[in-house]
Amino acid sequence: DAKTTQPNSMESNEEEPVHLPCNHSTISGTDYIHWYRQLPSQGPEYVIHGLTSNVNNRMASLAIAEDRKSSTLILHRATLRDAAVYYCTLRAGNNRKLIWGLGTSLAVNP
Amino acid sequence: GAGVSQSPSNKVTEKGKDVELRCDPISGHTALYWYRQRLGQGLEFLIYFQGNSAPDKSGLPSDRFSAERTGESVSTLTIQRTQQEDSAVYLCASSLLAGRTDTQYFGPGTRLTVL
Numbered sequence: 001d002a003k004t005t006q007p008n009s010m011e012s013n014e015e016e017p018v019h020l021p022c023n024h025s026t027i028s029g030t031d032y033i034h035w036y037r038q039l040p041s042q043g044p045e046y047v048i049h050g051l052t053s054n055v056n057n058r059m060a061s062l063a064i065a066e067d068r069k070s071s072t073l074i075l076h077r078a079t080l081r082d083a084a085v086y087y088c089t090l091r092a093g094n095n096r097k098l099i100w101g102l103g104t105s106l107a108v109n110p
Numbered sequence: 111g112a113g114v115s116q117s118p119s120n121k122v123t124e125k126g127k128d129v130e131l132r133c134d135p136i137s138g139h140t141a142l143y144w145y146r147q148r149l150g151q152g153l154e155f156l157i158y159f160q161g162n163s164a165p166d167k168s169g170l171p172s173d174r175f176s177a178e179r180t181g182e183s184v185s186t187l188t189i190q191r192t193q194q195e196d197s198a199v200y201l202c203a204s205s206l207l208a209g210r211t212d213t214q215y216f217g218p219g220t221r222l223t224v225l
Contacts, residue, residue: 032211043114043201043216044153087152091211098214100145100152 004088004101011107012078020073020104022088027068032091034098035062035073037084044087047073083108112136114217116202122223123192131187131220135204142185143214144177145201153201159185192224 005023012018024033032051036044048055048062050071055062061074075082085103115134123129135142144156155169159179170176174192179185189196199221203214 036214041218043203043218044214045216046213049211049213098153098155100154102152 003099004090006086006088006101006104008102009105009107011109012075013109014080015077018075018078018082018106018108020075020086020088020106021070022072023070024088024090025069027090033062033064033068033071034089034091035060036087036089037082038087038103039084047086049091078106078108080108080110082106114202114204114215116200116217116220118220119218120221120223122225124225125194126191128188128190129192129222131189131200131222133185133187133202133204133217135183135185135202136215138182139204139206139215140182141205141207141212142179143203143205144185144187145203146171147199147201147219149198156187156200189222192222194224197222197224 003026032049034049035047037047038044048057048060050062050064052064054064063072083106085105087100087103089098089100091098114136117132121129140161142159145153146156147153157170157177158166174190177185177187187200199219201216201219203216205212205214
């Protein structure tokens with residue numbers, strides 16, 4: 001199974017943009033990149049997903065490198081409620097499982 | 111609408127006892143997943159159900175772990191003869207289908223503590 005690598009922690013100031021990187025150098029051509037986040041004492045919640053093209057939704061943007069070996073989750077204006085652990089996961093073509101790494105713990109300073 | 115619910119929210123048991131954890135998925139979701147999350151760790155896949163197909167049990171760590179699902183509704187994860195290393199948060203998720211783009215919706219989890 002392909003793996004993902006993320007920094008253990010990052011810090012941001014409120015109302016500033018945040019770029020959360022993820023490396024997935026062993027990704028295969030049919031693997032989708034999914035991002036979830038987990039607030040304290042809650043289950044993970046979906047943020048965004050993509051295959052090759054950059055994606056935008058109301059929560060965030062996902063920038064995918066041309067070779068697909070890395071991606072970046074972009075929060076355009078961080079708020080205190082965005083403090084969470086952010087997981088970059090892969091969904092393989094024939095594999096129903098999401099492959100989870102350790103995630104990045106994001107702290108947002110007021 | 112109602113999300114994924116899990117019960118109990120917390121369970122404390124003694125080593126060697128059996129426990130049952132329950133998951134109620136979102137109505138109409140055909141796929142259901144169980145994960146385990148140890149303290150400070152990512153999610154570890156346990157088992158997956160999709161409609162009437164045979165479940166994918168490849169993530170179950172030992173034969174002490176089993177799970178059942180009735181049709182496309184409730185699922186129960188059973189851990190027999192619990193050990194201290196079974197202490198973790200057990201998360202259930204459901205999705206409409208099981209495609210590569212399907213979003214998984216998670217419940218709040220059951221925190222299991224084995225003394």
